[in-house]
Amino acid sequence: MYAFVVPCLFGLEGPCADELRRMGLEDVRAENGRVRFSGDGACCAKANLRLRTGERVLLSLGSFEAATFDALFEGVRALPLEDYIPKGGQFPVKGYCLDSALHSVPDCQRIIKKAAATRLGGAYRAEWLPEDGAMYQLQFSLVRDRAEIYLDTSGAPLYKRGYRPGHVAAPLRETLAAAMVGLARYRGRDALWDPFCGSGTIPIEAALIARNRAPGLNRTFAAQKWGFIPRAAWSDAAEEARSLEYRGEYHIFASDIDPRAVSLSRENARRAGVAGDITFALADACTAPAPWERGVIVCNPPYGERMGERQEAQALYRDMGRTLGAMADWKQYVISSEPDFERYYGRKAAKRRKLYNGMIQCWLNMYW
Ligand SMILES: C[S@@+](CC[C@H](N)C(=O)[O-])C[C@H]1O[C@@H](n2cnc3c(N)ncnc32)[C@H](O)[C@@H]1O
Structure with missing residues (x-):
């Protein structure tokens, strides 16, 4: 079982949680600007393909107190990243800080990147990680000194359904x-x-x-290339969506x-x-x-x-x-x-x- 977090536009937490519940997903909890649920790889595929109101599906890797750069580094280094990211995986970092002692996003990105590289380098006994494989975008949130680290399973945000390359001046998301x-x-x-x-x-x-019709049937998702989510999860979820x-x-x-x-x-x-x-x-x-x-x-x-x-x-x-x-x-x-x-x-x-x-x-x- 994995823990997932779906960020959404403020005001859409209720509709987004309702959607996840209607899909039969478990432990659905709405928070400010996001909704949590838990499930396996099949649930990840289902949520990505079928969600209409969520912005992306993040897999939560862990959460810890991080009021200092040392705590942030050690917190990330303690995560079993090698269970998710293979030796050649690309792992850029992005995220945001809110009401925290660590408030510089670029500095936090740098520390998290260094800690992840240290962890993966140790696990793969490699001094240099080629980062020439699939994308494992790391994301972080640092809110009131608590860090949470995620992997972005969606890639392009879910509002990019693939049907709107052209739009007028003020399109609605x-x-x-x-x-x-x-x-x-x-x-x-x-x-x-x-x-x-x-x-x-x-x-x-x-x-x-x-x-x-599932809004994600015309696009692909980052986690389709990940080894720890079975390929069949995606084809089964697409087939189920089509049957509905x-x-x-x-x-x-x-x-x-x-x-x-x-x-x-x-x-x-x-x-x-x-x-x-x-x-x-x-x-x-x-x-x-x-x-x-x-x-x-x-x-x-x-x-x-x-x-x-x-x-x-x-x-x-x-x-x-x-x-x-x-x-x-x-x-x-x-x-x-x-x-x-x-x-x-x-x-x-x-x-x-x-x-x-x-x-x-x-x-x-x-x-x-
Ligand atoms: C904010 S945009 C709508 C964006 C749209 N929801 C989307 O996602 O692309 C407003 C639209 O109203 C149109 N519009 C402005 N005045 C209008 C009027 N009197 N009657 C009909 N359309 C009008 C504009 O041409 C523009 O396309």
């Missing part, structure tokens, strides 16, 4: 789009409309959810005022294998008629982080409120970094939830 669709309780039965589709992230994630897919007819509508965004969304949906599930259209969200009688609107209108843009965004929220906001048969889930969104939209939300799009604090304004 795929993990956040999936969480919004989940929070809107969309499961593929109702109609869903994103009237500000940009590069198509929300409708594409909605289609993947409707089909119950549904085929159905979905009512997903994606529109945008910018023709480039519409064609980009279409192209990204094609890459994700869900173009047939989504209808695309060029339309102004403030004047477009609803595509169906009722359903759920999930959208990410422009935020306007700079002053002039912010005023433009506020004017847009007013216009939206008069049209979209007045569609009583459509539940609405609108993400915005505007703290006063409800005032401009002209409607008090049934509920607001604080979420982060990367580093930007936002609210998901929910109307039902």
